[in-house]
Amino acid sequence: MPASNPSLSSSSMSFVAFRVLLPFACGYFMSYLFRSVNAVIAPNLQRDLGIGAGDLGTLTAAYFVTFSLFQLPLGILLDRFGPRRVQACLLLSAALGAVVFAIGSGLTHLVIGRALVGLGVAGGLMSAMKAIALWLPKERWALANGVFMTAGGLGALAATLPVELALEHYHWTALFWGLAALTVIASALIFFVVPEREAAPTASVSLGQQLRECGKFLTDARFWRIAPVSMMGMASGMSIQGLWAGPYLRDVGGLDRAATAQVLFIVAAALTAGFTLTGIAADRLQRRGVPLGRTMVWGVVFYAGVLAVLAGGWTPTNPLLWIAFGILSNTTVLAYPILSGQFTPEQAGRVNTLLNGVVFGFTFFAQAGMGWLIALWPRGGNGNYPLQAYQWTFGLAMLLLLLALAWYLAPRRKA
Template structure:
C-alpha cells in the first residue's frame, strides 16, 4: 500500500518533489527514451528489416498513434481515479510493448510493439501535470512543469551515446529487454511511493457527463486558439529530435554512427537544460508581469530561425546549432500551463490530455510524413538522401510553425 497522505496544508515543495514528482519523472524518463531511441538504432532497423525512410518513419510514428488516441480516455481516467493508479498500470503496457518489439521478426510485429509502447507511456507527462495541478498553486505550474520535463530530456540523453555504446556489445533486441525491465521498475515506484490526493471538490460526474464536458472543451475557442502553434512546434521538434536528426546528420553532415550519436547527445543535453530553463524563465518573467503567451511567442520565433538554419544545410553538424535546437524546440510546451490556467484544477487532466492528444496525433502525421517526403528523392550511391529532401521537409515545418504562431497572435475580443 502507498504511504498515507500527509496533511495537505503542510505539504512542502520538497515533499512534492521527492514523493510526487520524482516517481512520475522515472516514467517520463522512459517515455522520452522510447520516443527517441529510434534515432540511434535506425541503421540497425533499416538493415535488419530492409526498410527505407518511409517505412522507418511509419514504424517510429506508430508510437504516436496509440499515444494520441488514448489521450481523451486518459484525461477522464486521471480525473476519476488519480494519476498514481492510472500511470502505474499504463507503464506495464509499455513494458509489454518493449518485449513485443524485442521478439518481433518483421515490420508488422515491431509496429505492434511500438504502438503498445506508445499506449503505455501515454500518461507520462499528463499524469504528472495532473499531480502538479493537485499539489501546487497555479502560479508554480510553469516552473514545476519545466523542471519535471527535465526528466524527459534525460531520457532523450540516455537514448543517444549510452544506446550507441550498448549497441557495440549487445543486439538492439537485448536493449529492449532491458528497457522493459526499467519500465516495470518505474511503474512500481509510482504505485508504492506516490500518495493519493483527491481533487477538490471531488468529481461526481458520470462517464457520459465527462465525455460531454470534453466535447465542450473541444468546442471552446480558447482551446483552438493555442492548439495549432503547440501542434506545429512540438510535432516538428519531436519528429526531428526523436528520429530525423540522426539520418540528417549522417546524410547531410556526412557523420558516421558514432559522430552522429555524439551530436545527438549534445542536442539531448541542451533539450534537458531547455526544459528547466524554459520553466525558470517563464516563472521569473511572469513575476515581472510578462504573460506566458508572450514568452512562448518569443521562443517560437527563435525556434523558427533554428529550423531555417537546418533547412539551409548551413553547418549541419555544428554543436551550437543543435544546442539551439535542443533548447528551443519545446518552447510550445508552455501552451499547457497557459491553457490549463483558464480552467478549474479538477478539469486539468482532461484539458491537458485533449491538447496532448491533438499534439501527438499530429506528430504521427508529421514524423511519418517527413519520412515519406524525404523518400520522394532517390538515395545516393552511399544510401543517403540528398540535402534538398531535408530542405523541403524542415522548411515546410518552419512555415507551418509560423502559421500557427500567426493564428495564436491574431487579435481577438478576449485575451488568452
C-alpha cells in the same frame, strides 16, 4: 483537501518533489527514452528489416498513434481515479510493448510493439501535470512543469551515447528487454511511493457529464487558439529530435555513427537544459508581469529561425546550432500551463490531455510524413538522401509553424 495549496511550506514542497514528482519523473524518463531511441538504432532497423525512410518513419511514428488516441480516455481516467493508479497501470503496457518489439520477427510485429509502448507512456507527462495541479498552487505550475520535464531530457540523453555504447556489445533486441525491465520498476515506484491524494470532486460526476465537458473543450475558442502552434512546434521538434536528426547528420553532415550519437547527445543535453530554463524563465518573467503567451511567442520565433538554418543546410553539424534546437524546440510546452490556467483544476486533466492528444496525433503525421517526403528523392550511391530532401521537409515544417503562430496572434490583434 483543496486541489492546490498556495501556502505549502518548504518541507511540504520537498515532500511533493521527492514523494510525488520524482516517481512520476521516472515514468517520463522512460517515455522520452522510448520516443528517442529509434534515432540511434535506425541503421540497425533498416539493415535488419530492409526498409527505407518511409517505412522507418511510419514504424517510429506508430508510437504517436496510440499515444494520441488514448488522450481523451486518459484525461477522464486521471480526473476520476487520480494520476498514481492510472500511470502505474499504463506503464505495464509500455513494458509489454518493449517485449513485443524485442521478440518481433518483422515490420508488423515491431509496429505493434511500438504502438503498445505509445499507449503505455501516454500518461507520462499528463499524469504529472495532473499531480502538479493537485499538489501545487497555480503560480508554480510553469516552474514545476519545466523542472519536471527535465526528466524527459534525461531520457533523451540516455537514448543517444549510452544506447550507442550498448549496441557495441548487445543486439538491439536485448536493449529492449532491458527497457522493459526498467519500465516495470518505474511502474512500481509510482504505485508504491506516491501517496494518494484525496478524491477530487469529479469522482462523483457521471462519465456522461465528463464526456460532454470534453466535447465543450473541443469547441472552445480558447483551445483552438493555442492548439495549432503547440501542434506544429512540438510535432516538428519531436519528429526531428526523435528520429530525423540522426539521418540528417549522416546524410547531410557526413558523420559516422559514433559522431552522430555525439551530436544527438548534445541535442538531448540542450533539450534537458531547455525544459528547465524555459520553466525558470517563464516563472521569473511572469512574476515581472510578462505573460506566458508572450514568452512562448518569442521562443517560437527563435525556433523557426533554427529550422530555417537546418533547412538551408548551413553548418549542419555545428554544435551551437543543435544546442539552440534542443533549447528552443519545446518552447510551446508553455501552451499547457497557459491553457490549463483558463480552466478549473478539476478540469486540468481533461483539457491538457485533449491538447496532448491533438499534438501527438499530429506528430504521427509529421514524423511519418517527413519520412515519406524525404523518400521522394532517390538515394545516392552511398545510400544517403540528398540535401534537397531535407530542405523541403524542414522548410515546410518552418512554414507551417509560422502560420500557426500567426493564427495564435491574430485574435490578440483583432481584440
